[in-house]
Amino acid sequence: MSDDFKREYLGVFHPPDPLDVAADALWKAYDEQTDAFDDAVCSWRNESGVSMPANDYERNAISKNAHLCRAVVYERAAQLGVTDEHMQRAKLRRR
Numbered sequence: 001m002s003d004d005f006k007r008e009y010l011g012v013f014h015p016p017d018p019l020d021v022a023a024d025a026l027w028k029a030y031d032e033q034t035d036a037f038d039d040a041v042c043s044w045r046n047e048s049g050v051s052m053p054a055n056d057y058e059r060n061a062i063s064k065n066a067h068l069c070r071a072v073v074y075e076r077a078a079q080l081g082v083t084d085e086h087m088q089r090a091k092l093r094r095r
Contacts, residue, residue: 017086019080019081019082019083019086020086020089020090022077022080022082022086023077023082023086023087023089023090024090024093024094026073026076026077026080026082026087026090027073027087027090027091027094028094029073030069030070030073031094033069034062034065034066034069035051037061037062037065037069038051038062039051041053041058041061041062041065042054042058042062043055043058073087074087
């Protein structure tokens with residue numbers, strides 16, 4: 001039986017992997033930092049209220065910030081011993 005089946009139907013739970021928890025926290029921090037920067041830089045909001053770049057300057061600024069924040073996240077992950085595999089799984093789980 002698969003772990004998903006056991007967890008969902010038989011109530012068998014395993015404690016979360018500490019590296020997965022750390023990776024989730026790193027991506028959450030990334031999202032918070034980039035969203036805050038986007039809110040500060042972008043002059044346009046879509047109908048859902050999400051900050052959107054209105055021109056090339058804003059688009060370039062948020063893209064550069066996202067690249068810098070991603071580099072910091074992966075550097076911190078390496079310091080914590082979080083593998084790229086854990087980071088990729090956490091990236092797929094977010095939002």
